[in-house]
Amino acid sequence: QSALTQPASVSGSPGQSITISCTGTSSDVGGYNYVSWYQQHPGKAPKLMIYEVSNRPSGVSNRFSGSKSGNTASLTISGLQAEDEADYYCSSYTSSSTPHVVFGGGTKLTVL
C-alpha cells in the first residue's frame, strides 16, 4: 500500500499561483475520480479542499482548483495569500488489494 508521491515543498509569493502534483498508479489516481486534497495548518485537523478531482466543497475559495491527467493529479492555488501557507495532502481511492484510501506524503507550502 504505497503512498502517492507529492513534492516535499513548494513556495510562492503572494498573488502568484502554485501547483502541487500527486502521482499514483492506474490502481488509484489514474483509475478513479476519487482524488481529494486536504489542507492542514499546524496543530489543526485536515480540511477537505477538493474532492472527486476538481470539485470544491461549499465555503472553499475558488482560488483552489484541481485536475488530473493520467496517473497524476494536481492542486492549483491562484492568488496566493499568507493564510494558504500549510501542508497539503492528496488522497485517492485505490482498488489495490482491498478497497481503501491512500494518502500522499504531503507538501509544505510556503508563502514567501
Added chain:
Amino acid sequence: EVQLVQSGAEVKKPGATVKISCKVSGYTFTDYYMHWVQQAPGKGLEWMGLVDPEDGETIYAEKFQGRVTITADTSTDTAYMELSSLRSEDTAVYYCATGVWVLDYWGQGTLVTVSS
C-alpha cells in the same frame, strides 16, 4: 452542522491497548463510512481503516491489520478505534473522518503517547 468530537488524550505503556471514541452529530451516522487516520509527530497522514456503520463491515490497512479494531455503535452515533500491542512508534494523533471515499469532515484529533 456536522461535528465529530473525539475523546481526550491518552498516555499508554508499551504493550497496552488504547480505545478512542468519535461521537458524531449533524448527519445520519449510518449514511457514511467512518475512517481513522494516524499522524505521527512531524509526519504525514496514514489511513488505518474504516467501518460502515450501516452493517459494521470493516476494512483495515495492511500495516495495522491484526492490531486495529474499528467499530460503530448506532445507538449512540459513536465510532471507536482500538489499537493493541502499542509501541513507541504508535505515538501519534489519531483522527476520525467521515465520508465514503472522500473524507469530508474530520474530528479534532486525539493524541496518544506511548511511553514507559
